[in-house]
Amino acid sequence: MAEHFVKPPNWEWYILGYFFLAGLAGGSYAIAAILRLWGSPRDGAIARIGFLIAFPLVIVCPILLTLDLGQPGRFFHMLVSTTPGQSGLMFKYWSPMSVGSWALLIFGFFAFISFLEALALEQRPQAPGGTAPVSVLSGGFGRAFTFVGLLLGLFIASYTGVLLSVSNQPIWSDTWTLGGLFLASALSGSAALLSWLARRRRDTESTERNLQEADGYFALLELVLIVIFFITLAATGTIGRALAGPWLLIWVLVLASLIPPLLSLAGRGGRAASTAAVVPVIVLIGVLLMRFVVIFSAQM
């Protein structure tokens, strides 16, 4: 049985906001990239929406992270060594926070280029860069660029779970599932968000239902990972802490948020349930609550 004598790092609201937005940014980019790479031409509009929202979301992330620092002015110490006599870049592959800092920077570049391209494709030539990004991202290079961006998006949406696990905190360090769990949840929330945004456009009808189907698969994946999460905690003896007090209720709400996409996948949601505007909202609340309960239950 695991015994912990650590203190909590007091990662709270800024970090919750970061985990939520990074999940949606990475997930939205990943889904948009999947649509771009393996979807049909009719999926282009949703792919553009995904690229259009990923960059604004990811821009907020470093702001939240910087605000959470005790010395916000030293945010760049994550990237550049300032130790006297050891100048150079700062990178530790075994520290997820170090890897994540670089990944966020690089993903931000990919998200920015794809954002410019999507803006141009939306026939807004007044956008910065004009139509140049469209030319750059056409053909084989564009597909390779999108594929690398897809991998980065998946990483951004998930590494935060590994960051928590690579510690000695109760719950976080007692399971290997958090990275996968955060990723499944991020993909589910992003599919729901894109599905909700698609409802506002007339050229996305054919893709919207498929997003809901994808959301169902992602929710199923998340459900399986939640079960494994609790099994791993039971094996280390920290499941009681994870479900103590209000946390059990919040986990019930998280599970409840999976029901609409799962029903939709099973074909039992009916048209009303699958198309209701409230479903994406429920899913997104579930994404937020899952991160909330993981972050706070370990630190209380």
Place this chain on the structure above:
Amino acid sequence: MAEPVGFFTDTSICIGCKACEVACKEWNQLPGNAPKFLDSFDNTGKLDSQNWRHVQFHDRVPEAPTVVGNGQAWLLMSDVCKHCQHASCLEVCPTGAIVRTEFDTVFIQQDVCNGCRDCISACPYGVIGFSEQTGTVHKCTFCYDRLQAGKMPACAQACPTQSIQFGPLSEMQKRADARMATLQAQGSTQAQLYGRDDKVYGGLNAFFLLMDKPEVYGLPNQQNAVLPRRNNVGGYLGILVTAALGMVAGVVAFRQRLDNGTGPRQAASAGRKS
């Protein structure tokens, strides 16, 4: 590189006077604490950004009269940063602020730390504390400035019973072995060395002679003394599998429509929009 230094804290002769706490605060100019009445004689509570030594008091006075206490009427221990050979805090620090010094101690560079607090989540001993005043994290420096001047750390110098001993690490280990042999010869069955060898975090430069199990003093036992990086492989593998399944799910969801472009789902979708 200078010779590795060490603390040997012999809890069997600690009298709980807290001279180490006071000396540490005075030398390092750490702020005082508001008075608190905690369990027993403890009014410090825990190690944090302004308490780099903490004398623990564990009441083991038997309820029933007894003839042999075996040194356990009270368990006292002057706790401190362990300056681990394999330091969890140093491992995760993303800025390189936490370094190993020429004295083989673990040190936080205050001008490099940006207050991310990853080290707090990693330290298995709950040693490091965050200061709202400086926006950085703090812990015992092993009196780095005194070491550079050839002096012993303030706590060791102040300790009136030599419960805290300081010197070259190898010499401290020899003294600990000798003390253990003495206690065992006197019939002590509970005495044990913690961090003397490499079984706990590769060895501790601040190691202890304990009079009970490590857990009693808030120290993880050998089984639980694990490094944060152990979870890298499992965590990233979990991501890899989930990402693969997620991508397959996404491709399946969007490819299915291509095979059935006029199927009922499209009809339903069209119906909703009409």
